Amino acid sequence: xxxxxxxxxxxxxxxxxxxxxxxxxxxxxxxxxxxxxxxxxxxxxxxxxxxxxxxxxxxxxxxxxxxxxxxxxxxxxxxxxxxxxxxxxxxxxxxxxxxxxxxxxxxxxxxxxxxxxxxxxxxxxxxxxxx
Numbered sequence: 001x002x003x004x005x006x007x008x009x010x011x012x013x014x015x016x017x018x019x020x021x022x023x024x025x026x027x028x029x030x031x032x033x034x035x036x037x038x039x040x041x042x043x044x045x046x047x048x049x050x051x052x053x054x055x056x057x058x059x060x061x062x063x064x065x066x067x068x069x070x071x072x073x074x075x076x077x078x079x080x081x082x083x084x085x086x087x088x089x090x091x092x093x094x095x096x097x098x099x100x101x102x103x104x105x106x107x108x109x110x111x112x113x114x115x116x117x118x119x120x121x122x123x124x125x126x127x128x129x130x131x
Contacts, residue, residue, distance in 0.1 A: 006114040007075045007126035018069030023052040057095045061088035080125045094118035
């Protein structure tokens with residue numbers, strides 16, 4: 001596999017922010033519904049929580065290894081050895097470490113390949129070219 005250009009640290013941070021907004025947006029809708037009808041609001045809050053959980057852990061396994069935030073910035077998460085798009089399993093592994101370790105996971109991004117600890121463990125990397 002030829003080596004693809006690594007996504008910049010800034011784009012990775014911006015992608016993280018955009019993905020946070022995508023994961024949180026349903027809560028805003030749920031809050032609006034809750035102000036109109038408490039029961040409907042609770043149902044929407046539960047749905048929003050389900051979406052946020054799913055999106056946070058599995059979005060890098062979407063088509064082409066792109067969450068919505070990464071797609072907006074032209075990034076892809078790929079298998080570091082094969083160049084194949086990130087799988088749902090890799091997405092979960094790379095993001096569970098971020099959820100558990102928080103900023104500690106990001107310290108590793110200052111390495112040469114711009115990989116978080118979750119990337120290293122899941123054998124994934126973020127790139128700016130399509131796999």
